[in-house]
Amino acid sequence: MGGTGTGKSSLIRLLTEDTGVKIGSSLDSLTTDVQLFRFLDHTSGRNIVLVDTPGFDDSRSDITDTAVLKKIAAFLLNEYDEKRQLNGLVYLHRISDPRFGAQASRNLKIFQNICGTKAYKNITVLTTFWDSVSTEEGLMREEQLKSTFFNHIVAQGARFMRHDRSTQSALEIITHILTLTPTDVQIQEEIRIGGKGLEDTAAGSIHREEVERVLAKHKQEIASLGEEINTIKHDNESLRRDLLEEKEELEQRLRLWENEKADLKKGLEDSLKSRGQLEDQYKSVDVVRSATLELLQVQLEDKKKATTVVAQVREEIAVQRTYKGNGNDFFQFAYSDRYPPCMKIIPTDDRKNPLRIFDFASFAETTALLFIRPELLWTKLRNLAPNQIIAEQTMQALEVHNYRLHTEARQRAKLDPGARDMYMSKNIGLRRDWYTDAAFGQQQFTGTNPTTITLAPRRWMDEFMLVARVQERTDVTKLLTERADNMYVQDYSDFRSSIGLYPGERIVCDGRHGCSSVALFHLETEGKLHPLGIVLDYKGSMQESVTIFNRRITSNVNGNEYEDWPWRFAKTCVQVSDWLRHEVAIHLVNTHLVEEVIIVAAYRSFGPNHIITRLLEPHWSTTLSLNKAARETLVPKIIIGMTGLSASQTYAFLKAEYNKFDWKGLYIPNDLKRRGFPIENLDEPKYHNYGYARNIARMWNIIRKFVSTVLAKEYAGGDQEVVSDRSLAVFCEEVRSRDGGQLTSFPDINTLNELIDFVTMCIHIAVPQHTAVNYLQQYYQTFVPNKPSALHIPLPQSLAELCSFTEQDLLSALPLKKPRDWLLMAQVPYLLSFEVPEESTILHYAETTSSSRATLEIIRSAAQVLSMDLRAFIDTVTRNSTELDDQQTPYLVLDPSKTAISILI
Known part of the structure; x- marks a missing residue:
């Protein structure tokens, strides 16, 4: 949305690559209706619908601001009725405009009242025409816009972005919008829930006031002209005629504005398109450039047939799984306001007791921290936190305390191998340069x-x-x-x-x-x-x-x-921020909870003998029970008590991160390229310290080679055979749909390559990705000063205040006077970081699978190559670690002999 000539249609043309989108060369608008444009965002793999609207200051004589408001309202109401929410609202403004005039103010006011404060966080204020001003002048105007005209929406979460007419900046806008949680807007709820007429909505009222102001102005001008005409003498006919013509023009304008007022009062009864008409527009928007989208259109147009296919597939699966001892009742999605969709009832064979997942001693100590008051904790556990004397000393005292605990723990372990605690293994606090x-x-x-x-x-x-x-x-x-x-x-x-x-x-x-x-x-x-x-x-x-x-x-x-x-x-502030991002988003959501959605959808779509099940099921061990424990204990009783977020904020953050998950965008080649680390350049000296990227890129290729070998034989008919797989089509819908996994970024799978990438991604999430973000927690987080989960003092409010900070301020920011908080920050990483047993590694899986006669032959033969590739990769991991500048902390976490076969903990 935005005024005429701000670049709405130009932006759409750039994103869709559609030369048929007309772009004006003046301030006369070429957009007279709400128009929909669909395109495939290749970065995320998601289908995007852009909605172009006419400007409220439209220069065309055949469309009024009332008509524009009615068209936008009609579109939004249809979306509401169809339960489609908006990911983002983009308001365009020319940075080249030297002043923010009255018309611009009215446009913004109507826009704000269409959206309502609840949707402000979904607004992107997009400034355009940066090439028409100097950088300094543009930055000055941008700050003025933020602090004055747009200050209310910015204060409630709206984001300013810049568009420089390039495809890259246009795609950055889409990337940002796809991170937002979809929302309804105020005008939809005012009409559908509040029962208001269009003129009684907040946006309608703003426009009505403007119409009434203009009407009053014209009436006053006509009355003044009438009085002036009556005073003119008869010998001055020329002046009389000019004034009469002017009066007639004003009266004509008055009639137009009166018609507009009546039109506004009449509301939407004549302008609301039928739901079917708008659905037709959805199905016919622009030229669909992708075979994926064409298939989607076919599926949408024949819902009855698709429903029948789904029912048939599920019935077949139910029979197969009942035969194996698990009825179809187990494989249902459950929903809550707190978490993404999950397995409603875990199948009996997949249930694991927490004591079979976690180390017993560590689990018992964590339980004690949760349910026993600090002063009642047994001495051994309480002494692992700094005492009051240490708390009042120096950072060096904490380092000495950490060294002493590590030394004592190793001495105890020599006498009793079962006497392990969080300080037995090395941590970063033992390094003299940990703070550098x-x-x-x-x-x-x-x-x-x-x-x-x-x-x-x-x-x-x-x-x-x-x-x-x-x-x-x-x-x-x-x-x-x-x-x-x-x-x-x-x-x-x-x-x-x-x-x-x-x-x-x-x-x-x-x-x-x-x-x-x-x-x-x-x-x-x-x-x-x-x-x-x-x-x-x-x-x-x-x-x-x-x-x-x-x-x-x-x-x-x-x-x-x-x-x-x-x-x-x-x-330390950065580390606190990263603690939240890492633990809740990167670790919990992006591995544990995303994988669970895949597991449930797969159980509901593939039979136990389907090749996808055979490939993925070995990587599901423990995950469902572990996630259940996370929802029931880890998040509500541990995480929420460790950060600066309240319970409701934690759950909102968790759901928001799930909604942002970009399935194809996080394929390793796509992700590394997007983040500025192209795979083909990772062996250059510039990137030699990025151990994760160098190892994970190679691991992705190894997994993909294994998957490709299996699926190329199973789907010998290539793309056509993939398209013909009914279970696969059902699975994709299960993952995406509102009554399924609600993972909206999940793509359609219509080619063999797309299928190989999908299976590779599932194994990648459960195996190397989870290992990379989980098993180093003990080393980096047990020494709390390196990465605390929260600060225990308010943040400084000015640079001068920050610059006055001393060692005591940094010490005060740590939970030194709250031993329970300190111990939880140190204990939880220890609980989650136990070494992977040899029989649970990806290498062990490859070697046993390649020699087991119970394994399908196509998987067994592919596993033989996988085993050799993984053996060779061990040397690669070691070499990459020795090439790091930092030789104090080896980076061996992705060694296949240590990489877990599934999300085990």
Whole structure:
């Protein structure tokens, strides 16, 4: 939406690559109706529908603002009736406009009242025509727009973005919108729930006031002209005639405005298109460029036939599974407001007692922390947390305390191998340089979450550049200019919009403070990832947030890193933000809960002897029971008590992250390319420290080779045989549909290559991806100062306040006076990080499968090659680890002899 000439149709033409979309060369609008354009977003694999609307300041004489409002309202009501929500609302504005005029203000006001405050978080204010202004002038106007005209919607979660007429910037808009939770808008609820007429809605009322203002103005002008005409003498006929013509024109305008007022009052009774007409438009929008979409159209047009196929497939599966001892009653989705869809009843054969999943001693200690008051904890467990004397000393005292506990734990284990605790294994706090920029930067590549570091988009480059100029950091601006293509970010700025907070609201619960950080890194030529700048807690704009730059502009600049307490506090904020992203999104949602949706949909779609079941079922062991324990205990009783989020905010964040999951976009080749790490370049010196990327890319290819070998033989008929697989079509619908898995990014599967990618992705999630983000938690998080789950003091509200921070401030931010919180932060990573038994590794699976006569021959023969590939890969993992600059912490987590065969813990 937006005014005429702001670039709506141009943007659509760019995204759809449709030259048939007409673009005006002046401020006269070429859009007179609500138009729908469908295209396939190749990055996410999702089908996108763009809705173009006429502008409210339309210059055409054959369409009024009332007609525009009615057309938009009619479209929105049809969407509401069809239970289709909007992912995003894009409001376009020309940055080249020197002033925000009265018409622009009215347009924005109507738009705001169409949306309502609930939908503000789904708004993207897209500024256009940046090539018509200087960068400095554009940034100044953008800040003015944010702080004045758009301040209310920005304060409640709307995001500003820039469009430079390039396809890349257009796709960035789509990428952002796909992360948002779909919503209804205010005008839909006002009419459908509140029963209001169009003129009585908030948007209608705004327009009615404008119509009445113009009517009153015209009436006054006509009356004044009448009085003036009556005073003219008869000998001045020329003047009389001119005034009469002017009066007649005004009266004609008056009649048009009166008609518009009547039209508004009449409401939508004449302009609401039938549901069938709009559905026809959905089915015929533009030229469908993909065989996938053509198949989808066929399926939608013949729902009855599709329903019959689904029923037949499920009946066949029910018979097969009943024969195996599991009736179809088990394989149902369950739904809640807190979690993504899950298995309603776990089949008997898949149920696992928690004591068979977790180490008994660790499980007992965690249970004690949850249900026993700190002062009643037995001495051994209580002494693992720093005491009051240590808490009042120094960071060095914590390091000494950590070393002592590690030494004592190893001595006990020598006498009694069963006497293990969280400090028996090494942790990062034993390193003398654990706090340094080098260790912090390397964790983005080989730590617990090496999956989200991303090439900095222009938005963040511009934001950091602006702040660097304000802070007069010419060294930073010079580096940002000269090395723009080598800047990377960890971006947690979306936390507030995900949990329903306004940009200015604090993230805090029960004295625990959270933050929404943004960290800027420079990937130096020799491959070191050096932290350059940090926004402690992004509150909608840099002006409202605290940003600090590193005193050490490059990694080879000397400095006293140990006593740079403001910078160390800033890095701790990033770690707190990443703790939430990693534990809830990357680990829990993107592996555990996404895999469960695949499991349930597969059980409902494939028989036990289907080749997809045969390939995937070995990777499902323990997952369902483990996820049930996570929903019943880990999240409500542990996670919620460890962060700055309340219970409702935690569940909102969890659901938002599930809605953002991009199935095809997270295929490893696609994901690494999108984040600025093309696979073909990973062996260059510049990327040698990115151990995760180098290993996971090779592992993806190994898994895909195995899957491809099996499926190419099973589907010897190629693409046609894939399309003919009824179970596969049912499965895709199960994963996506509202009464199924609700994973809307899941693609159609119509080719053999698409099928191979899908199966590869399922194994990837359960095996190397889960291993990579799970099994390093003990090392990096047991030493709480490295990565706490929350801060225990409020964040500084200005750069000056941050710069005054001392060692005591950083110590106060840790839960030193709350031993239970400290122990949970240290104990939970230990609970979740036990080494994988040899018989549960991917290598063991390959070797036993390749020699078992009970295995299908096509899987057995492919497993023989898989086993050899994995054996060779062990050497690759070792070599990649030895090539890291950081040789204190080997990166061997993806060694196939240590990589779990499924989500075991």
